[in-house]
Amino acid sequence: MLSKKTKYGLKALAYIAKQENNDPIQIAEIAKSENISHKYLESILLTLRKAGVLSSKKGKGGGYYLLKAPKKIPMTDIIRILEGPIAMVPCVSLNYYEKCDDCEDEDTCSVHKLMLQVRDNTLEVFRNNTLADIT
Amino acid sequence: MLSKKTKYGLKALAYIAKQENNDPIQIAEIAKSENISHKYLESILLTLRKAGVLSSKKGKGGGYYLLKAPKKIPMTDIIRILEGPIAMVPCVSLNYYEKCDDCEDEDTCSVHKLMLQVRDNTLEVFRNNTLADIT
């Protein structure tokens, strides 16, 4: 299941990307339009800023804006920042690999092979979609 | 992320399906071989039994056995029983559909369309794999 954090983050990014120019958008505006708690959204945008997807401008008339063109921001990036691993199981994760405590050998693990297939398919979707595609 | 419940359940089913004949297998044997807590596994197998995937035999020499041939048991069935929805978001779930509180219109929701693609791809993997494929 997708966390609300990721969902809200995606919606917010889509909202920002939808703008004609790249002027800073205020948290309050996004929160209202997308029905997201102001404070919670604030923490999400902060994460995205620290990760280098967004930048911000302080003070009156400030807000958040994209650092790159929406076309140049693949879904894989955003999902990994907000949700973490794309794989359903850590032992098939490319970026967040972790060994299972319970299984000795991954090559003979019945779950491993199946989840590899799922990961590859999901990854393909996220690679083929950029922020521009979901606006 | 896949829950341990699902993971353990899949491993247990694979273990049972791997046997030559369809004699009942004891919980203890599976638990030991797959490094799963006996009691926890017991509750998982109970779920699978109630869902009609497994049946059991009580008393000495008893255990769990499959009700159908592994080839006839698609992954979709097992995942839905153990994990619940396959979709990453309730609003694109076939079997567990639920409307989002935050978005007014699904057709214009940026997340919706993306998650539909993911669901379709994941579903295809689970439909093309049966229990026989992961033994």
Add this chain to the structure above:
DNA sequence: CTAAAACCCTATCGGGAAACTAGGGTTTGC
């Protein structure tokens, strides 16, 4: 200059679900 607008940051907290655990009850085979 200054006040208000806006982002920046840390801490905390409630609730709910996941991952077990306990403890007995019931059936069956030898």
Add this chain to the structure above:
DNA sequence: GCAAACCCTAGTTTCCCGATAGGGTTTTAG
């Protein structure tokens, strides 16, 4: 009849998500 095995309910513990609190800092309009 006893021990092996499943059956069943009900905890318990742990963790983390989603949200809130409460200020601090920076910037800019006027």
